[in-house]
Amino acid sequence: MQLTITENAANLYKKEMSLKEGDVLALFVRVGGIGSGGFSAGVKKGRPDGDYTEVTSGGLVFSVSDEEIWYFDGMTIDFDEDMQELTFDNPKIDNVINPL
Incomplete structure (x- = not known):
């Protein structure tokens, strides 16, 4: 998996979520509510269940479930x-909100 999280983005996560170096975040696919039908990236502290892949940026570890790669x-x-x-x-997806 090729996932890039810039230092600026990692620093924002640290600030907004009161994180420290070495903390782990799980990135996951969120499905929009009624009427939106779109997708977005969700984030929560911890690792996903099952198998996952990790990347590190700005001292944080970002985990993505293999099912959501x-x-x-x-x-x-x-x-x-x-x-x-x-x-x-994501150049692999024309529209990250409504991928085909």
């Missing part, structure tokens, strides 16, 4: 300082 493989998670928000880009 389809969404994260090729993705770059960054922090846009101008917009003050995380960005999720």
Whole structure:
């Protein structure tokens, strides 16, 4: 799995979630609510159940369940300082909100 999480994005997770170096986060695919029908990246402390793959950035460990690699493989998670928000880009998926 090729997943890039920039230092800026990792630092935002640290700040917003009161994390410290060595903490582990699980990234997972979220399905939107009624009317949205979209996908997004969810995050929670800890590792996913079952088999998973990990990448490290900014002193944090990010884990992705092998069942959800389809969404994260090729993705770059960054922090846009101008917009003050995380960005999720995956050239393998035309539209990360509504992948085909």
